[in-house]
Amino acid sequence: MTNFICKTCGIQFEASLEPPQFCPICEDERQYVPVSGQAWTSLETIQAAHSNVFTQLEPNLYSIKTEPKFAIGQQAHLVIRPEANILWDCITLLDDATIAKVNELGGVRTIALSHPHYYSTMSQWAETFGAELYIHEADREHVVYPSKYLKFWSGERLELSGATLINAAGHYDGGTVLHVPELAKGKGALLTGDIIQVASDTAWVSFMYSYPNMIPLSVAKINHILKTIEPFAFEKIYGAFGGIVQQAVKAAVKRSAERYLKAIKD
Numbered sequence: 001m002t003n004f005i006c007k008t009c010g011i012q013f014e015a016s017l018e019p020p021q022f023c024p025i026c027e028d029e030r031q032y033v034p035v036s037g038q039a040w041t042s043l044e045t046i047q048a049a050h051s052n053v054f055t056q057l058e059p060n061l062y063s064i065k066t067e068p069k070f071a072i073g074q075q076a077h078l079v080i081r082p083e084a085n086i087l088w089d090c091i092t093l094l095d096d097a098t099i100a101k102v103n104e105l106g107g108v109r110t111i112a113l114s115h116p117h118y119y120s121t122m123s124q125w126a127e128t129f130g131a132e133l134y135i136h137e138a139d140r141e142h143v144v145y146p147s148k149y150l151k152f153w154s155g156e157r158l159e160l161s162g163a164t165l166i167n168a169a170g171h172y173d174g175g176t177v178l179h180v181p182e183l184a185k186g187k188g189a190l191l192t193g194d195i196i197q198v199a200s201d202t203a204w205v206s207f208m209y210s211y212p213n214m215i216p217l218s219v220a221k222i223n224h225i226l227k228t229i230e231p232f233a234f235e236k237i238y239g240a241f242g243g244i245v246q247q248a249v250k251a252a253v254k255r256s257a258e259r260y261l262k263a264i265k266d
């Protein structure tokens, strides 16, 4: 039996003798099956050719990224907290060096996911660290490898010892961002995955239903994202692929949404 992993999106499936018929995440219009066709790999194969790089972004925040790039180049973030560390989003490669480094930084008690493009080997990470895994219930149908550690949460917010999961939706109905008040020198930060995507010009953000297939979001969905994050104080946004908004951040989100809405309304 093998826990097959989709090579395009990096998601691991429940153990089976034969590879799955298809990858539902990649067949969805928000992802894609490459021209070369659906391909599968395993964690052992990835471990043999890749390693993870930890980068300290601020005193209590690390990014974890796989080199050379695997799948869509996902990054996870490890938030160091006195109550219990949070792994924000997840990446496919989990190996002995990664486990040792995470444990050296205090382990992981909670894993929270922004949306299905980060599900990767989340169940294996949860099992390895004995960590609770949080996914918004609106994305329940996209889980292909359930775990006894998995908790579906509901409603607009879930508090985790002072940090908050916010169901901003947009890209996926269960699309979630994480607010951590003690980051950014106590001024607060949002970790957004690509629910709020940091643009190449990091003074701006954007929002999409599908990034690879370039399908925008509606006016109502953009307004909903803005409304859900409005009550929170934050002076940094850490995006999905290493982009960070660091200046006048709330104004940057507002300005970006206005530009976007103008573009789709005109």
Ligand SMILES: [Zn+2]
Pocket (backbone or CB within 6 Å): 006, 007, 008, 009, 010, 011, 023, 024, 025, 026
């Ligand atoms: Zn896939």
Ligand SMILES: [Zn+2]
Pocket (backbone or CB within 6 Å): 115, 117, 171, 194
């Ligand atoms: Zn995505």
